[in-house]
Amino acid sequence: MSRALSRRRFLMATAAATVAAVPSRASELASDIRHWDMTVDVLIAGSGAAGTSAAIEARQLGNEVLVLEKLLKLGGSSAMSGGVIYMGGGTPLQKACGFEDTPEAMYDFIVAAGRQHPHLDKVQLYCEQSVEHFHWCVAMGIPYKHTFTDGKGLPGTDDSLYYSGNELTYPLREIARPAPRGHVPGVSGWTGGRTVMAALIAAAKKRGIKYLTQLSCERLIQQADGRVSGLLVTINGEQKAIRARKGVVLACGGFIHNREMVKQYAPELYNCSVPWGNMADLGMGIQMGIGAGAAAIRMDQGFSIMPLYQPTQVLNGIVVNQQAQRFVAEESYHGVLGYEIAYNQKGQAWLITDANSQYGYDDYRVKAVAQADTIDALAQQLDFPEGALQHSTSYFNRHAAAGEDPLFHKAKAYLKPLTAPPFFAYDLGVSSAFFPAHTFGGLHSSVNGEVMDAWGQPIAGLYAAGRTTSGLPTSPYIASGISVGDCTFFGRRAGRHVGGLV
Ligand SMILES: Cc1cc2nc3c(=O)[nH]c(=O)nc-3n(C[C@H](O)[C@H](O)[C@H](O)COP(=O)(O)OP(=O)(O)OC[C@H]3O[C@@H](n4cnc5c(N)ncnc54)[C@H](O)[C@@H]3O)c2cc1C
Numbered sequence: 001m002s003r004a005l006s007r008r009r010f011l012m013a014t015a016a017a018t019v020a021a022v023p024s025r026a027s028e029l030a031s032d033i034r035h036w037d038m039t040v041d042v043l044i045a046g047s048g049a050a051g052t053s054a055a056i057e058a059r060q061l062g063n064e065v066l067v068l069e070k071l072l073k074l075g076g077s078s079a080m081s082g083g084v085i086y087m088g089g090g091t092p093l094q095k096a097c098g099f100e101d102t103p104e105a106m107y108d109f110i111v112a113a114g115r116q117h118p119h120l121d122k123v124q125l126y127c128e129q130s131v132e133h134f135h136w137c138v139a140m141g142i143p144y145k146h147t148f149t150d151g152k153g154l155p156g157t158d159d160s161l162y163y164s165g166n167e168l169t170y171p172l173r174e175i176a177r178p179a180p181r182g183h184v185p186g187v188s189g190w191t192g193g194r195t196v197m198a199a200l201i202a203a204a205k206k207r208g209i210k211y212l213t214q215l216s217c218e219r220l221i222q223q224a225d226g227r228v229s230g231l232l233v234t235i236n237g238e239q240k241a242i243r244a245r246k247g248v249v250l251a252c253g254g255f256i257h258n259r260e261m262v263k264q265y266a267p268e269l270y271n272c273s274v275p276w277g278n279m280a281d282l283g284m285g286i287q288m289g290i291g292a293g294a295a296a297i298r299m300d301q302g303f304s305i306m307p308l309y310q311p312t313q314v315l316n317g318i319v320v321n322q323q324a325q326r327f328v329a330e331e332s333y334h335g336v337l338g339y340e341i342a343y344n345q346k347g348q349a350w351l352i353t354d355a356n357s358q359y360g361y362d363d364y365r366v367k368a369v370a371q372a373d374t375i376d377a378l379a380q381q382l383d384f385p386e387g388a389l390q391h392s393t394s395y396f397n398r399h400a401a402a403g404e405d406p407l408f409h410k411a412k413a414y415l416k417p418l419t420a421p422p423f424f425a426y427d428l429g430v431s432s433a434f435f436p437a438h439t440f441g442g443l444h445s446s447v448n449g450e451v452m453d454a455w456g457q458p459i460a461g462l463y464a465a466g467r468t469t470s471g472l473p474t475s476p477y478i479a480s481g482i483s484v485g486d487c488t489f490f491g492r493r494a495g496r497h498v499g500g501l502v
């Protein structure tokens with residue numbers, strides 16, 4: 001290919017990219033609306049945990065509330081979830097199971113375990129008011145059984161309390177007094193999200209909140225002074241204008257199914273093999289907000305998951321990178337392990353086990369890609385740098401025999417030298433293993449759900465909650481339940497704030 005031709009191709013490609021990146025739809029001017037098809041006090045886009053919690057609280061203040069849902073079924077990703085809500089500080093469930101906890105310990109854990117600069121104002125309120133939030137969940141009809149399980153991972157039993165995150169790993173177990181804070185509905189199976197959303201939607205409908213489904217919110221309607229006064233929606237191919245006297249709450253979830261957005265904003269998540277979330281996770285809430293002048297922040301962050309356990313014996317193995325070096329305590333919460341692989345190891349890692357710590361069956365999550373009677377032979381099959389795996393294994397084995405892990409302080413329960421042949425290597429790569437991911441970045445919002453512009457000023461009449469915002473969950477994701485916890489807690493605050501405006 002000639003130099004001139006390749007330059008022309010480059011220019012054409014970048015021109016196309018520029019056109020695609022320009023937002024095709026900003027907001028709509030209220031003065032251009034000739035006819036309002038409907039008027040309510042509070043208009044909510046999205047029927048998941050965030051939207052429904054906002055609706056309930058706005059309705060509680062006497063408002064007429066309408067929830068608009070793009071899909072046929074209500075509940076969004078929240079209904080697909082495990083239904084774990086991260087709560088603590090001494091909830092009645094924690095107390096009934098014999099655990100002491102304080103808002104301070106919960107705060108210390110969230111702040112120390114997350115990445116730099118978490119939203120401290122949100123974390124503080126969330127921890128201080130967690131017990132009240134638990135009472136609200138119970139009042140809305142979410143059923144909890146007063147039993148604890150020490151199993152690792154989401155309970156498949158009907159127990160309602162477990163350690164859902166990284167509380168027991170080093171150094172967190174020393175920084176913040178550990179307590180189990182994963183609160184999950186007391187129903188068997190991994191379908192707690194259905195129970196949570198069935199309860200919240202029933203509570204909303206009982207209070208007179210209306211839902212309209214199969215209707216897509218497309219654009220915000222703004223007055224000349226920037227105030228948001230409604231939504232343009234498409235229903236059966238027709239465009240309608242719905243007016244909101246007090247404000248609009250955007251609660252449309254994240255953007256994991258909008259592949260262009262993921263590529264642009266969160267490239268580390270792009271190759272993760274399972275985009276996790278309901279099919280309307282297309283980022284429309286975020287785009288509508290940006291179209292009306294909102295700032296979007298922490299758009300690169302997300303939940304990338306390497307569900308190594310169960311069975312827990314595999315945690316006796318070691319996880320290594322392309323240089324055959326360990327980089328994490330293997331028993332870390334699967335959001336932390338997944339983050340390390342996706343964000344810090346270029347998406348590649350391997351689990352090395354011996355005969356005693358292997359899976360022992362074909363697991364759909366990870367595949368065995370090498371097997372050998374010696375570590376030398378295993379390393380050769382994997383094409384690791386010469387001597388590197390041998391060094392990592394012998395260093396680990398020497399210290400594990402003494403019950404120590406000087407590098408990552410892996411929990412003693414999983415410190416067993418890898419000495420029994422055959423040895424196995426399992427591929428933990430983001431695109432080859434079962435590696436779910438969803439997004440955490442979103443609109444910049446205050447603790448009351450007000451959406452902020454690029455100058456940090458609230459946009460009048462515009463609110464957002466859940467994965468349409470950047471909230472408590474950041475990368476690495478440190479515990480199951482923080483996302484639905486954030487959705488319900490800050491959804492409620494958004495509903496109260498917009499609902500209380502006169
Ligand atoms: C399998 C799975 C398990 C999970 N388990 C847990 C867990 O146990 N605990 C936890 O904390 N997190 C969990 N998560 C993550 C969590 O479910 C989500 O982060 C959270 O539910 C997002 O809630 P939301 O209200 O922001 O969005 P959603 O619940 O997705 O609700 C958004 C709604 O908006 C609708 N919508 C989108 N665009 C439009 C539009 N333009 N117009 C109208 N409606 C629109 C969508 O259809 C959807 O119904 C899990 C996720 C998955 C996929």
